[in-house]
Amino acid sequence: MNITVSKKLDRVFPYLMVLPAIVLFIMFVISPFFYGFYTSLFKWDGLSDMKWLGFTNYKHVFGDPQFWNAIKNTFVYALVITVFKNGIGLALALMLISRKHGTTFCRTALYMPVTFSYVVIGVLWTWVYNPTFGILDGVLNLVGLGGLSQGWLSDPDIALYSVAAVDIWKWIGFHLVLYYTGLQAIPETYYEAADIDGANWFRKFWHITIPQLNSVIVMNVLLAITGAFVNNYNLVNVMTQGGPFGSTDVSLTYIVRTAFSYRNLGQANAMSMVLFAMVFIIGFAQFKVMTREENTTD
Template identity: 35%
Template sequence: MAINEPSQQLNTSAGTYRKKEKRKKFLVILGFMAPALIIYGLYVVYAIGMTFYYSMFDWSGIDANFDFIGIQNYITLFQDLTFWQSLKNNTLLIAASLFTQIPLGLIMALLLFSPVKGMRLFRTVYFMPFLMSTVAIGILFIYIYDANFGLVNQLLGAVGLDSLQRGWLGNEDTAIWAVIVTICWQFAPFYMILFRAAIVGIPEELYEAADIDGATGWKRFSNITFPLLKPIIVTSAILSIIGALKYFDLIYIMTGGGPNNATDLMATYMYDQTFTNFNMGYGSTVSSMMFIIAFIVTVIIITLDNKRKADY
């Protein structure tokens, strides 16, 4: 026993030293992360918690009086036809983002690798919509869709399709689609950059091996490029869905949610309830529901992707 005592003491000292080193590293890491954690906690975690808190009250956002009403705002929300219309519009925007922006971004990224002269110019042209101010884009397309002298109606008249001319942003049936087209035009270049960066990271040896095996064109894309792009496609889908659920800018600029709430999204409806109608409690309820929907959808996508990876 006496012989083993020095070795036991040595092991204990070594274990204590390792624990101190780990604690020291943890404190150093925490020190570097502290500013970001404080900002994130204050402006994200705390803000989300307060949003759920305010949703339990009937409050204008100005008065000092808070009337606690429990879940009554949520009951009212589920009976609110305007909210369901805004959710429907958000769903349309999600579908358009997934099946328009991402495919367009992938196509443009692939075109940038084509052996055509002047690709640098095309790269700039493709990315230009994303660089433009959202306000500038909104005003530009208001004039493009104008019923009297807008470019769309002028082109339709030039090709003899006068019967299709209309006030695109003033018609309840076409306003949401006109804005969705504008949104897709603006954000497709963002996904182009993501896909281009991912394609650059694909090892050139894989394409050289494909050339040796005689695989060109579509086979190269379907067997090499597309499978290796799946992780960035999933990431793009998550960004697209979350962005579509909380989208606000162009709708507010181009239509303000009109005509007759036909283009309202959850974000614009929340803004109107909170800052126009001064109904902070109900606006917080709409905002809380936006968070819940976005969280559930994101968890589902990540779960399905993890399952796909496990099966693979």
């Protein structure tokens, strides 16, 4: 009797152990997708009763130039930060890997902004960009480049890039550390063999470093892109609120505004679905890369 009970318990034990994770996960990761889609078919302000609309919300979203402007800004932003975070991160990692001293200090110091909240960083950089007493214009004046000084956050042509620069600033250390770790894993003998063949720095970089670093590069690029969507909401909300003239409006700021200021949660969820459809492929690629090694070893 006792033995059969304990045997039964043994059989359900694994399921009991994973159950809490599955429940929480379904509630706050899976169900938002379905509930979001469901509510996108209604006129709903989040408070009063829902009114069936069918696909009318989607028709409005597809015909809304402000939404497409926000989507365009989102992708420009994602592209800019991905290129610069990875370019600078890899370049600095290559510089550090050849040094003998001070590398730990450099990595530790450059990684520090990763730990700060976007709000603190956003506020801080709003004052760095400030036209009357910001340090950026101050430095430009000091080195005689005062002519380059801009309305960093007030010029519609520049504001989005000024915001993106802050994001890049925050994450350089993160990518630097990932690339540095990747470079450390490349066997020294590859370079020694190339030295014997008389290869120059660029040939070694192109024929050894890049191919060896391949999976690290893919991972870094994907992490930068998938991080872009919520990062830009945080910074834009703190620094520019989407202005001037919608030039820094990104998808999440516009979605939140639609839900809260225009009281149209149904339409905001329709926008979320459209955005999700557009970025899902990037997320799927990240998932594939992260689980690739596991699948080959299993």
